[in-house]
Amino acid sequence: MIITSWNIRGLNKHVKQIEVNKFLTQNKLDILGILETRVKENKSQRILRNKFRGYSSFCNYSKHYNGRIWLVWNFSTTKVTILHVHAQVLHCHVHHLATGRAFHLSVVYGSNCPVKRKTLWDSLTDMAPRVGPWVVMGDFNIVRYSHEKIGNLPAHLPDMIDFNNCLSSCGLDDMQGTGNDFTWFNKQDPSTRVYSKLDRILVNAPKKQFKFLDCWIDHLDFHHQVAAAWTSRVTGNSMFRFIAKLKNTRGCLKQLHAVHFSSIGDRIENLRTELNQCFLDLQLNPLSEELITKEKELSLVFWKLKDAEAKILIQRAKIHDIKLNDGGSKFFSTRIKKRQQSQLIGEIQDLAGYTHQGLHEMGGAFVDYYQQLLGSYTPV
Structure with a gap:
């Protein structure tokens, strides 16, 4: 499934309409969010009907007169249900017909005004508890970090803090991507040119936990x-x-x-091979200072890595979702046996001071003790 958004900066020109249609069809997009169309509502249906045949659409004219957000989707591959309409965001539920997978999608075009953007943060925060897998994409008109803007004045710190606080409370983070980091520039001369990362895709999918070794x-x-x-x-x-x-x-x-420490098992095996070769060379030339020094250095690194590998295995032995391999199965079996043995009771001593060993003797001693304590059953 392929989804994306595009801040088109006006869609009234015929050439731009053709370009968006070409982008949609060539990339076989299932969903496209078109931002900042600047198309009046009375013209929107004609453009959608002529340039996006075979696609369903929804626009947020009910909340903003200028059609800030258009959502276009391929109805033969995707079912989209609009959940909530806002001047700066469209919330919807997406069901991919081919795979049966479903998720929530929010298409954002943030206001240029920081005060108005606060209602966008509130809308995202209100939606967060009601969604499962969630994708938020679009133009937020604010950067997350100072290095995401170059030129002119630096980004306003309180606005970045509000943005990051919203994402943190929603459990959202940037999706890893490739290509240019800067998605917008002001098309000015070099002295006044500004580059910013305003467009992004955010997801709330669970990440792999960071494990300290x-x-x-x-x-x-x-x-x-x-x-x-x-x-x-x-x-x-x-x-x-x-x-x-x-x-x-x-x-x-x-x-x-x-x-x-990455691929530590392969590193150890490579070092083992080098050490064996070094020992063979020493057999032929036992007084070589170069070989003696090399053997000491290789041995030092080898045993350090073996120690590190053992510590890693010990930590992983406590993790439930570990997948045992042939190299570690003997180690783990030994650990499990030791743990089981530490929980066994080998012998007990009764009140008279006699020692009982074995399951049969210990069982009898327990029965005698509780019979004396609680009494025995006597038929009446």
């Missing part, structure tokens, strides 16, 4: 990298700075893992 702490660069990430300069209120620093720290730890 104990083996990272033993690495020489760990404390230095964490300190550098945590002390990096971030502007904003206390909560915004705290979240930003957490993201920076997570990024540096992921980089540390990628460089030194």
Whole structure:
């Protein structure tokens, strides 16, 4: 299923209508959100009828006279149910007919006025508890971070905070993408040109959890990298700075893992092969200082990685959704046996001081004890 949105900046010209139709058909879009059409309501039906044949549509003229948001979808592949109409957002439910999958979709065209945008944030926040899988796409007319705008005056910090607070409360985050980060520019001279990331696609799909591995702490660069990430300069209120620093720290730890601990099993096997070859070379030339030094260095790295691998396996043994492989099954079986053995009772001692071992003897001792405590059944 392919969905997207396009801020067309006016759809009254015939050439733009043809271009949008071409974009829709060539990319085989199931859903297209067309923003900032500037088409009056009395002209909209003629354009939709002539340029979007075979497609259903909905516009938010009931909430804004200028047709800020048009939603066009292929009715042969997709069923769209409009849930709520707002001047800056259309909320709908989407059902893909081929796969049977369904999700909620919100198409946004945020106001240029920060005060009016607050009603957009309220609409998204109100919708969040009522949706399942959720896609929010469009032009928000505000950036999330200062580096998403270049040129002229910097982005207004309170507006960015409001935007990020809304996304945080809704559980939304940017979908990973490729291509240009800057989706809008003001077409001015280089001295006054501004580039911004105003268009984005947000999703509330659950992410993979970030797992902290104990083996990272033993690495020489760990404390230095964490300190550098945590002390990096971030502007904003206390909560915004705290979240930003957490993201920076997570990024540096992921980089540390990628460089030194990723595919650790393959690294160990490669080192084992190098060590075996080094031992063979030492057999032929046992007094070679170069080979002796190489053997020491390889052994040091090999055992460090083995220790790191063991710590990773220990952590993963506590995770329910682990998928055991041949290399780790013996390790996990041993751990499970030790855990089971620690919970077994091997012998007990009765009130007279006699020791009983084995399930049969211990069972009899328990029965005798409770018969003395509670008495035995006597028929009347």
